[in-house]
Each structure stands twice: as C-alpha cells, then as structure tokens.
Amino acid sequence: MPERSAPYAAAPARTQGRRHAEPPPRGRSEYQRDRDRIIHSTAFRRLEYKTQVFVNHEGDLFRTRLTHSLEVAQIARSIARRLKLDEDLTEAIALAHDLGHTPFGHTGQDALNECMKPWGGFEHNLQSLRVVDLLEQRYAEFDGLNLTFETREGILKHCSVKHARQLGDIGQRFIRKQRPSLEAQLANVADEIAYNNHDVDDGLRSGLVTLEQLAEVRLFKRHMDVTLKAYPALSGRRLTHETIRRMIDTLVTDLLDTSAQNIRRHAPGSVDEVRAAPALIAFSPEVNEEQLALKRFLRDNLYRHYRVARMSRKARRIVVDLFEAFAGEPRLLPPEFQHRAAADQPRAIADYIAGMTDRYAMLEHRRLFAMEET
Numbered sequence: 001m002p003e004r005s006a007p008y009a010a011a012p013a014r015t016q017g018r019r020h021a022e023p024p025p026r027g028r029s030e031y032q033r034d035r036d037r038i039i040h041s042t043a044f045r046r047l048e049y050k051t052q053v054f055v056n057h058e059g060d061l062f063r064t065r066l067t068h069s070l071e072v073a074q075i076a077r078s079i080a081r082r083l084k085l086d087e088d089l090t091e092a093i094a095l096a097h098d099l100g101h102t103p104f105g106h107t108g109q110d111a112l113n114e115c116m117k118p119w120g121g122f123e124h125n126l127q128s129l130r131v132v133d134l135l136e137q138r139y140a141e142f143d144g145l146n147l148t149f150e151t152r153e154g155i156l157k158h159c160s161v162k163h164a165r166q167l168g169d170i171g172q173r174f175i176r177k178q179r180p181s182l183e184a185q186l187a188n189v190a191d192e193i194a195y196n197n198h199d200v201d202d203g204l205r206s207g208l209v210t211l212e213q214l215a216e217v218r219l220f221k222r223h224m225d226v227t228l229k230a231y232p233a234l235s236g237r238r239l240t241h242e243t244i245r246r247m248i249d250t251l252v253t254d255l256l257d258t259s260a261q262n263i264r265r266h267a268p269g270s271v272d273e274v275r276a277a278p279a280l281i282a283f284s285p286e287v288n289e290e291q292l293a294l295k296r297f298l299r300d301n302l303y304r305h306y307r308v309a310r311m312s313r314k315a316r317r318i319v320v321d322l323f324e325a326f327a328g329e330p331r332l333l334p335p336e337f338q339h340r341a342a343a344d345q346p347r348a349i350a351d352y353i354a355g356m357t358d359r360y361a362m363l364e365h366r367r368l369f370a371m372e373e374t
C-alpha cells in the first residue's frame, strides 16, 4: 500500500501514533485498523437512526446519517485513489465524521448547544472526537477507540481556538491556523458533494422541492438539459437520477482536476508541508460558485421548508425537555451516566442526549413526560 501513495499522502508507517501505545496491527495498516474500529463501534450503528434532514420515521427511502456517511466514504475514496492519497485514512475519516451528531440533525445540535451555553456549549465535531476518544467503551485497556492522530485530526473538522487550547496536540492546527492532511480535506469536501446531491434527491422524493424550482439552479439545470438532450422523453425518478449522477460526476471531476493542479503547484513533500500549505483540495472558482448556489437553494427551499420547520420545532422541544428534566433531576439518568454526572453533570447529560437516535429520544421523552406510557 505505501508504494501506491505519494509523498504528500499520510502513509500509515509515518503515523504520529495513538494516545495509548499498542502493538502494530497484523495484516492491515494502522488506518485500516481505525476504519475497522469505527465500523464496529456503537456510535456507528446508531447513525442508521439519526436524521440527516428528514426525521427517521418520516420514510424509509430518505438518507440517514449512516447512508450519508457511506456515500461520503464512497466519493472520498474514489478521489483519494486517483490523487494517490491514503484510501484507508480517507475512508476512516469519512465514516467517523458524523459520529458526534445529536438526534434530529442540526436542530438537535442547536438545541443542545443552547442548553449547554453556560458550560462551554455543544459542538458536533468536538463530540465526534469525544465519542472516539472517550465515550465508546469496548477495550479493556483504554476508553474510546484509541484511533491514530491522523484519523482524529480529520474528525475534528472545526474547532474554536478556545476549545483547541484544551485539546493538546490535536487542537494545535487551529491555533497555528494550519490545514489538516489532504485525506481530511478530501473527506470534508466529499461530505459537501454527498449532501448537496442526496438532499436534491430526497427533496424531490419528498415533494418539498420540485423540478421546476431546481431548474432555476444552474448546476442542476445544465445537467438536466444534457440529460434531456440525450433522452428527450425521460421524466420522473429516472430524469432526477440521471441529472444527479451527472452533477456528482462534474463535481468529482472538477475537484480532482483542480486539486491535482494545486498539489502539482505546491508540490508538498510531506504531510507537514501539506499542513503548512493553503487548502489544496478545492473546486475551481466557477464550479465552486455553482455548488454554493445549489447549497443556498437547498437552505432556502428545503432546510427552511415549513414542513421541515414544523418537525424541527418538535425536535427542539424534545431535546430541551430532556435536558431540563435530567438537569433538574439527575437521578432520572441511567446509572452509567449518573456515574459520569458525578464528575461533570451537564456534560454527562449532553453525552447521553447526543448519543440518542431520533426514535430513542422520542421514546425517552414519552417515558418522562407521558403519564400513559411506561
């Protein structure tokens, strides 16, 4: 594997290592081991029942955080291979990037962040790191999954300088204003490609946005036009899918070409040189403008759709109710979290709520607030 990757790639043999020393893995690389640990984690399985945009019970065909993460990994890996980056590290970061998400998507995170304001707030990137560093309990010798520095660096996508100061080596780049590895940069952009495109698909499928509306978005329109030119009679789902697959292809190809050019121009000879360089994984300015326009369209027409807003209001209510109930009466927490609450009560409550799936949060809310339920 190392022979395939370039000097600017994060080669497993040059890892900065794990927080707790372990013997090297046999028959797989350090990053393969990270990827495998992520897939076997409890937090990864819970992604199946966590909202991306649509709450889990709204339909079986919409993306969840699990299928979203798989799509991110697929897009990121295929680009990693072409750029001669480490595919396993890219995949590990992509699969882990959303592990810290609360139930009910961004609404859940915003609600929990407000509840936690007096105690440093709640931030899903930091929580993803907390899941892999601390909250998973699977190994005899350490808390968390004990992942490599490079995977953890990729998981911590954003972080305030204030938080970064408390994080030791992993927070340094936010203080020094440096970039992470190319594998981490790639997983981040693949996240955007995945959700912009699957949210178009889910938006159309749900009926919350229409083809007519999308025809006003240049990136969508020009790919729909190409599709209809080749297949004038095409309509419905097939037209949507043929358009979306062309959009994904354009974005992936543009990202690949622009990033390859950037890498050639800066010619970083090591991951440390990558960290000191500007962001090298990027779209061309033209395609970036188009994909930002699609993003704005989705924000205005899908994420702020009144039907999404109605669900978000209920979701917010559930998170706030749960937080207040546990904060007022910590004995309502399950024993494991009561134990944690002895050291830091608000954080233990946030960890418990953040770990919930959508349906578990709804069930727990009924258990605490509905007299007729048990």
Ligand code: MG
Binding pocket: 068, 097, 098, 191
């Ligand atoms: Mg994501």
